[in-house]
Amino acid sequence: MSVAQRINEIKNELPASTRLLAVSKFHPAEAIMEAYEAGQRLFAESHVQELMRKQEQLPSDIEWHFIGHLQSNKVKYIVPFISLIHSVDTEKLLEVINAQAQKCDRVIPCLLEIHVAQEETKYGFDFSSAKELLESGRLGVLKNVSVVGIMGMSSVTDDVSQIKREFASLSAFYHSMKESVMPQFRELSMGMSGDYHIAIEEGSTMVRLGTTIFGERQY
């Protein structure tokens, strides 16, 4: 099946409230253009250098998202054009994004990455520290970032009920914050190739699919 056929198949099964983010990391510009020709406009990368190279080379109406661990010293390279940063994992990083965004007079939409998986190595806030930040009022002074939701990844496991529990906990947190202090919340970014059907059931607004669209990555 071609990239275009896969895109169309996935789009047909997504509910109207869930958007498709094509994760193009490690895939060449030609593969991205195949998806683009099929109408896909939202793409995500997880490495700054690779993202910059592709952004320069590819059509300017692509909406680029960043989903990888972002180092503070590289923020300045992506703030001029990035549409959404999914992977804000510390308050310090949010402050750096705010400072750099101010320099180019932009307001950058960001998601707080929440750590729910059992793996120790994953980045992100736990629920209590994210809640503390969102309720603190400290975001109010960061005029050049807009925190519009959360992102999470499930554990690497075959236990469907565990994945479902993790996504359900992200969804519950998202809705409780939206109903209390964050009425501007609009993105619940969860679901990858192996688990996006479960994420959709739990209310994902954006699934991040790489392998399902482009096949295995060549590292």
Ligand SMILES: *Cc1c(COP(=O)(O)O)cnc(C)c1O
């Ligand atoms: C690589 C990556 C994805 C896409 O993974 P697939 O399993 O290929 O769909 C989604 N989200 C994040 C944060 C990633 O790093």
